[in-house]
Amino acid sequence: MSSLADQLAASIQALVAAAINNGELSGTAPDSIVLERPKNRDHGDYATSIALQLAKAAGKNPREVATLLQSAIAALPGVSKVDIAGPGFINITLDRANQAELVRTILSNSAKYGHGDALNGVTVNLEFISANPTGPLHLGHTRWAAVGDALGRVLKAAGANVVQEFYINDRGRQMDLFGQSVQAAAQGLPIPEDGYQGEYIKDLAKEVVASNPGISTSEDFREAAYKVQLAQQQGVLNVFQTHFDIWFSERSLHESGAVEHGLDKLREQGHVFELDGAIWLRTTDFGDDKDRVLVKENGELTYFASDTAYYINKRERGADICIYMLGADHHGYIHRLRAVSACAGDNPDYNIHVLIGQLVKIMEGGEEVKLSKRAGTIITLEELVEKVGVDAARYTLIRYPVDTPMVMDIDVLRSNTNENPVYYVQYAHARIAAVLRNVAELKIPTGLENFDPSQLTHDRENELLGTLAEYPRIVASAAELREPHRVARYLEELAGVYHGFYADCRVLPLGDEAVGPIHSARANLCAATMQVIANGLSLLGVSAPERM
RNA sequence: GCGCCUGUAGCUCAGUCGGAUAGAGCACCUGCCUUCUAAGCAGGUUGUCGCUGGUUCGAUUCCAGCCAGGCGCGCCA
Structure with missing residues (x-):
């Protein structure tokens, strides 16, 4: 379904090409022509500056070029008037009854009106939030919850096959600390240094103990609390209308052998080397500022190794484009992720797209709420929804480009104005x-x-x-x-x-x-x-x- | 030091294939409901588009260099 403006633009493009072919104009025809909606209503329904762009190569002044095209454009179906204005803008006024046929188009296409085919046949993996399952989702995740889900819907409307994916960091030191913290809370012991301090840990401990009598080891606490916490995140996201097709466990990546497989693939591509007993990926070949370790001297895999394998895994599962939505504190990952894509033999300009979201500040009662884990002033997604509702929260988070830092004013969001x-x-x-x-x-x-x-x-x-x-x-x-x-x-x-x-x-x-x-x-x-x-x-x- | 992002009205912010007089909401005034939802409409006031150069018919937009602010630069996860 192409819009009236697109059809008109294509027709004008053809007119320009014809004028060049028959020698009325010299130069080369542009691939496409942009029709814009003028800000000023006196400038018609659509306007184009094509005459100004063609003037130089044609060796004519822009108004002459515009005049040359004027009558042919006026003869196009649906066009009622063509004016030349200013330095050579072509202002097009549509026939109103013809334009009103749009109502039929909209009503007969109903929910499909606006959908396109630009991404037909393209599979997009859209990864966002990807929080540790060690606590509730907070404001930092919230922006992505809203924007990521909306982007998924938009990409689908453009014809893409979209896989919305949440990567669960259920492996490694943070998980162990989490297990130890819950265990300590359950057993009335002090929470370990670097452990998780929040009030929710105590609640988790109670719940875990209640449903697992006799539980004792930190591993068991970790596993039980993990399940509860993950379910809690899933529940909140469900309320927030944010859908995931796949919840991808980092553990499963390792257990399935995907990490080894990823390393093999990178070796085949020839960007892996050994130095000082560690195994490295030569990401500097592709714009990263330093090479990255995959396997440490002690034989352990780095987090980066998981990321790398995960990317390769996504591609092998059929994703043509992998979109990552990361917080501003992870912007250092852009170069290295793009380098991973290149090291795997892909085209980073097409196969990978890293979006960086700037931070969200929150105001309440005219003051900025300082977010601090220590002070317990973290605002969770759940609390935000309780305060302002799903619609207001989602809409506000989505209406700003993600690369601008934004301020959410709770009082405004609660107001009906x-x-x-x-x-x-x-x-x-x-x-x-x-x-x-x-x-x-x-x-x-x-x-x-x-x-x-x-x-x-x-x-x-x-x-x-x-x-x-x-x-x-x-x-x-x-x-x-x-x-x-x-x-x-x-x-x-x-x-x-x-x-x-x-x-x-x-x-x-x-x-x-x-x-x-x-x-x-x-x-x-x-x-x-x-x-x-x-x-x-x-x-x-x-x-x-x-x-x- | 290097890298990413930001700098537009008093406030919060839009504005990508470079276009005509730079926009919206809020705030501040003035009108409009005895028949469609006034959570609305109409009008008025507000700008060195961070600074300086460059590219050209034309720059808030592209390029370079500065200035200011935010964030990040581990064989951490």
Whole structure:
């Protein structure tokens, strides 16, 4: 499904190519042409600067080039007017009735409207959160829980086969400390130095002892507490509407021989060497600032060895693209992970993509809440949801690009005002639902057979249609750039445009006014808008309420 | 020292194939509900887009160098 703008852009591209072929223009035709939606409404429905770009090679001034293309563009189907403005911009105004056909497209595609095929046949492994199973998920994980899940939905909408995966670090020193900490708490002994101090350890200890009478060794405590803690994380993520297809255990990686297999594969590729009794991967061949140890002098595997094997494992399980979502404190991993990909014989520019999320600060009562494990002021995902609800938390976390540090203001998120954009968007949806309930009650005919696009000629209707038409491009770019926040920002714009339409364009008949085609047309336009808002919110994992 | 990220209105932040007069919300004023959800709409005020150069018809956007802030640089996990 290609949008009207895409079709138009392709047609114009063909016109340019033709002009060059028949000698009207010199130079080379661009592969594609960008049609943008002008900020200024006087500049038409779409605009392109193609004439300015072609001018130099053509040896003509930009306005001449634009003039050359003008009449041919005006003759394209659906175009009503073409103006040349400023230094040579081509401003295109669409035929309004033709544009309104979009309502049919949206309503007949319903939940599929906006989906694309850019990633058809591509399998994407999306790994995020990947916390240690040694405690509750906290704010640092929360951003990824929301953004990662939303990105997964966006990638699926672009046609990808997405595997959302959580890597459980259930092996190594942290797990042992965790077991010892729970054991100490259960036995009334002091928690070991470097151990886990939180109150939750005591709760875990009680629960473990209650369900495992006679438990005594730290290994048993570790295993029992691990199960409980992991289940707790899974439960919270479930409440947070964050789905994982695979919970991948680091232990299983070792037990299955995948680590050895990964090392073999790297050896075959010739980037492994020995030095000082250790086994190294020559990541400096591919941009890392130092080589990395895989097997220590004492024979133990490093954590890096697991990471490496895990990457290879993902690829062998069918992932074409492995996306990693890491916290800012792990940004040092970018180079080495990309180097791993290259060392395994892959193309790091395609097969691996590392996203780094900056930190989230939290404000409450006008003050920043300092997060400290020691002081016990860690905010967990569970607490955040209790405070502000799933929708507000998810939406707020998603609406900012991940590479900006963000501040969450708890008081704002709790408020039912415009400061809280999720309500602005949801309100538009609920408002439409209310209108459509009234439409049904008044028996205004709404089927597409009753839809007359030529009724929709008001500026507000035109603006709304134009915004609805943008949705597929937004989804496609969000997927391509791995930036789900674009969907949220778009929905805010769409909601605003709808509210403007609503203020100026009455949907229901007033007073004794007879029901006519205008009412049916607007009701369908409302339904189409509601569909797009619902589609967008579902990509964010945020509910679309019928009533508020 | 090296690397990643950030610097846009009083505050929180949008703005990637370089485009026309740089946007939104909040805050501060002014209007709009005896018929669709006022959690809304319309209007007003706010800017050396960190600084300096470069690339060109044109730069908040691309490049280089500075300045400021955050974070990271283990045979730790």
